[in-house]
């Protein structure tokens with residue numbers, strides 16, 4: 001097992017890579033806890049949970065709401081959970097975001113941890129202390145920064161995950177390699193077959209490297225004022241695709257990374273050969289590299305992006321595979337490029 005530490009202002013988080021759900025009990029105070037999970041994870045794994053109270057929420061983004069939060073608070077009160085309670089979220093990014101928010105606000109905050117069960121949660125969502133819910137159609141509009149005490153990453157849980165969900169995690173993995181580590185990019189390129197077979201050694205290595213990269217970025221900039229913005233590579237356009245086309249986050253981010261790389265080439269920062277390598281890797285991982293989209297609708301969604309600062313936008317560009325920088329670009333310039341493509 002490998003342990004990586006995330007040090008945030010709100011606390012320290014131990015990311016336990018290669019630990020198992022079966023060992024969860026070891027991390028609970030006196031073996032006591034309340035589990036929050038979703039219906040799919042409960043169906044597949046509840047028989048492996050420790051014998052404690054389980055709160056099951058619905059699956060999907062439509063359940064990442066204040067209403068679900070209120071239901072959780074009701075259940076916590078009914079279970080007479082007090083300030084000494086320990087809450088464990090077992091599931092993907094949605095369970096993590098909801099659990100983290102519920103735990104860090106219930107009675108002004110109780111202790112909590114996660115068992116990350118999707119690839120996206122393992123390499124991205126449960127690392128970094130961001131949590132929250134959607135509000136009136138705005139994604140992640142309400143939440144807090146608060147670090148989980150531990151995150152158990154059990155690679156065996158990926159075996160039951162649908163291929164489309166695996167692809168979502170792989171998009172973030174390619175993102176980490178693109179922004180921070182050329183050797184990691186080579187490793188993914190060399191081992192596409194083993195990744196497709198979810199080979200345990202390969203997946204452990206990938207998850208570990210991704211967590212190291214994300215943890216380093218978060219340790220340097222928990223609140224996203226500089227370095228953490230690099231993690232948004234492919235996400236500015238990705239979010240606009242996700243919203244306007246209703247496609248999965250991973251697919252949208254993949255196409256977003258291709259466009260951000262194209263813009264990097266246009267700005268003379270990335271070579272056309274590197275651009276081709278990125279496209280090829282994504283398509284070998286069954287991620288889309290091109291999408292049919294309504295340019296005006298995407299530009300409109302871009303203009304509504306909450307991360308936009310007035311007429312300028314922080315845009316993550318690559319200065320090579322494994323190297324990135326955040327540039328402030330005029331929204332009109334991005335629009336002109338998009339429309340003119």
Ligand SMILES: NC(=O)c1ccc[n+]([C@@H]2O[C@H](COP(=O)([O-])OP(=O)(O)OC[C@H]3O[C@@H](n4cnc5c(N)ncnc54)[C@H](O)[C@@H]3O)[C@@H](O)[C@H]2O)c1
Pocket residue numbers: 038039040041044059060061064091092093094095097117118119120121124125126127128129130131140157158159160161162165168
């Ligand atoms: N907090 C952060 O920093 C951060 C970062 C990235 C994403 N997110 C959030 O994460 C969410 C997406 O997370 P996700 O992709 O994990 O989605 P998810 O939590 O919806 O999980 C995807 C699907 O897989 C099912 N599932 C989970 N584990 C399974 C398993 N082991 N086997 C079979 N099925 C399983 C779930 O029930 C769900 O249907 C979004 O809401 C996003 O905003 C948060």
Ligand SMILES: [Zn+2]
Pocket residue numbers: 172235249253
């Ligand atoms: Zn993402």
